[in-house]
Amino acid sequence: MAVRRLNHAVLYIRDVRRSVEFYSAVLGFGVAAEIPGRAAFLRAPDSLNDHDLGLFALGGGAPAPSRGSVGLYHLAWEVGTLGELTAAREELVRRDALVGQSDHGVSKSLYAQDPDGIEFEVMWRVPREDWPADGGAGVLPLDLQDALRRWGSGLATGAAAGSAT
Secondary structure, three states, rough: OOOOOOOOOEEEEEEEHHHHHHHHHHHHHEEEEEEEOOEEEEOOOOOOOOOEEEEEEEOOOOOOOOOOOOOOOOOEEEEOOHHHHHHHHHHHHOOEEEEEEOOOOOEEEEEEEOOOOOOOEEEEEEEEEHHOOOOOOOOEEEOHHHHHHHHHOOOOOHHHHOOOO
């Protein structure tokens, strides 16, 4: 078996409407299908998938994720340009959802939590020809303004540039 890429993610959440609004506003997802109050299937702009994110409601009393326990740490959602990463950062800050920022050498990353405390990453892939010789083994603080000066806000990389793997 040879996996090509992640097709979609499914999350247990507390409130469908709240999570749909959050992921739509922050990541630009649109609703592909919904079972009111129970589940929603969201699609990223220009996605060819049936859905990219499934949300299944457990109800308001469901326990929050437990940091440091066995399970998924986070998913990384890729944006095509630094301008999109900047816009995502502004929306995450506005919602008090941004919990971290990192420069991985090969990517520029924001870390956030959704309304249920589920952590996720929003990242922009550095052009391959600019990857560090060590493959980006270290993690540095993110300097988004420096990245914008270097690559500009509109340079499309990754899947947005047609180089998805």
